[in-house]
Amino acid sequence: MSGPEATVHARKAEYARKSARIAGIAGLAFVALFVAGFALVAIAPDPSESDERLLSFYTNEGKRIVTILGAYIIPFAGIAFMWFMASIRNLLSEYQHGRNPIFLSMQLVSGTLFIAATFVAAAASVTQATSIAFFDQADISAADLRQIPALGYALFFVFGIKMAGVFMFATSRLGRGLLPGWITVAGIVFAVVLLLSAAIIQPLALLLPAWVATLSVWLLLGPAREAVEPPREGATTAGPGSQSA
Numbered sequence: 001m002s003g004p005e006a007t008v009h010a011r012k013a014e015y016a017r018k019s020a021r022i023a024g025i026a027g028l029a030f031v032a033l034f035v036a037g038f039a040l041v042a043i044a045p046d047p048s049e050s051d052e053r054l055l056s057f058y059t060n061e062g063k064r065i066v067t068i069l070g071a072y073i074i075p076f077a078g079i080a081f082m083w084f085m086a087s088i089r090n091l092l093s094e095y096q097h098g099r100n101p102i103f104l105s106m107q108l109v110s111g112t113l114f115i116a117a118t119f120v121a122a123a124a125s126v127t128q129a130t131s132i133a134f135f136d137q138a139d140i141s142a143a144d145l146r147q148i149p150a151l152g153y154a155l156f157f158v159f160g161i162k163m164a165g166v167f168m169f170a171t172s173r174l175g176r177g178l179l180p181g182w183i184t185v186a187g188i189v190f191a192v193v194l195l196l197s198a199a200i201i202q203p204l205a206l207l208l209p210a211w212v213a214t215l216s217v218w219l220l221l222g223p224a225r226e227a228v229e230p231p232r233e234g235a236t237t238a239g240p241g242s243q244s245a
Helices: 003-041 051-058 061-096 101-125 127-135 142-174 181-196 202-220 222-227
Strands: none
Touching: 003 061, 003 101, 003 202, 051 061, 051 127, 051 142, 061 101, 061 127, 061 142, 061 202, 101 127, 101 142, 127 142, 142 181, 142 202, 181 202
């Protein structure tokens, strides 16, 4: 390889390693913030609870504040996810040399829609708590306490997690040859589970964070940072990650 070509390749390799580090840090930040925000919002009773349980919860100022705090954390989780998504997209795009534009587009669109659905769902879930805490809407009935939070559940568990599944599928497909085989297989399996889910099961919300956490830790490891060096044009894309499949 000539001098200029070697220099260009070294710069691309350094850019790829930097993208991997940013993706790893942002991914772990997303996981921590999303799990914390989701856990705080989820302490609110679901719409199937009794009238007494709903009214008891929403008339308790401390519990209302906790759920509102969770909603305030969710946007920061979304920002971290955007950093993760952009960095992993840059990394995989460089590694693929622009191939698979369909999956690159699917990854970007599905990740963006996941963030949007999560934001709207979190807002809907705490609308009643916010109305009581900040706008003195103390005369809300039990029926009101069910309706808007039910919309939040539908937005996230019907639409949001489907987009999370598409994001994992597209990222796993783009990462073939670069990421370890067990990470890509897990991403595809989790994606299928989310895409086929037809019930509101709260642990399903943790599949994407679990996968992102695993991928982020791998990216931050020393051998992983070496493995993300982009191959030369025309070279095979089978990387060290594929050897561990």
